[in-house]
Amino acid sequence: KLEGVRGAQISVALINSNTGDVVRSGLESSIKLDVVALEGDFNKDDEDNWTQEEFESHVVKQREGKRSLLAGDLVVKLKEGVGEMGELIFTDNSSWNRSKRFRIGLKVATGCCGNTRIREAKTDAFQVKEHRGQAYMKHHPPASDDEVWRLENVAKGGISHQNLSDAGIYKVEDFLLQLFTDPKKLREILGKSIAEKKWDSLIRHAKTCKTKWKLYLDYPDGVTKHGVVFNTDGQPIGLVKDREYFATPRLSAQE
Incomplete structure (x- = not known):
């Protein structure tokens, strides 16, 4: 086109x-x-x-x-x-x-x-x-509901993509929420599948995404290990458990 x-x-x-x-x-x-x-x-x-x-x-x-x-x-x-x-x-x-x-x-x-x-x-x-080739094209900037492999240095079907999927990070929005709640945990999820320079490039690209939400974190335990994530309307959109972000669709009724 x-x-x-x-x-x-x-x-x-x-x-x-x-x-x-x-x-x-x-x-x-x-x-x-x-x-x-x-x-x-x-x-x-x-x-x-x-x-x-x-x-x-x-x-x-x-x-x-x-x-x-x-x-x-x-x-x-x-x-x-x-x-x-x-x-x-x-x-x-x-x-x-x-x-x-x-x-x-x-x-x-x-x-x-x-x-x-x-x-x-x-x-x-x-x-x-x-x-x-557009099927694998990166988006600049990425949209919050883009698949996570639309981010730089995350190859579709590659190791980084698999590691993120295993952790329940399917969308760019999921990636950003984990990044903002606990970047160290996100780095652990990716592990050795991505080098430090590529990690920096990945984060820069992800942060160009224009989100329609802001995060409000509430940590009842007082040690930022477990908490609840709210959007700007005060609706819970996920939990932080052991420093890992879980979007609402991944939670059980009891949670």
Whole structure:
């Protein structure tokens, strides 16, 4: 899926090459643009004087036996010289083409503007990787209800993941609650499965999670060995037993 920086929508503008201003009036300001995939090595010298034929010769089609390389909103409609790109998805990776990269290009739709030459647009070159890699992708920042392996240095199905699961730490929220109630115990749970530098990186990443709760701890024993964890509404959400955090779903009716 193609997105702008930090997931922002990608904007397109028609610029007057003489003044550098957006063309906000006239027939050209409301044209339609076709979205295409380009070879990554198109215009590698970053010059702006390519011809229409050169642009068209670098348009990339799908591999034989594959579906269309681009899917989604393949037309952009300008309004007062400005438009927004909709959802755009690559259906194949870029490892098979000659440059190992793609660009996105935009060109005037067929039948628009008559004989007026409007130079095509292009993005920088980028790699497109297989979608399946997202199944193991880390989240930045992680969400409180993310699986704990979404944290840095916790590999899905790895030893650290298994150690945390055995201790009832399944979500990032569980990880943070154990961290805040007793970080030493959390370090013991992970043990030698994670080195000290990776531990520091893991904690930094976990702390970027924006939680919707605050902790209030009550230790009736007075020695911070056993206690109750409450959320901001005063509802109990877990217990601390022998310095280990237990979320409410893990507790028995008697507890």
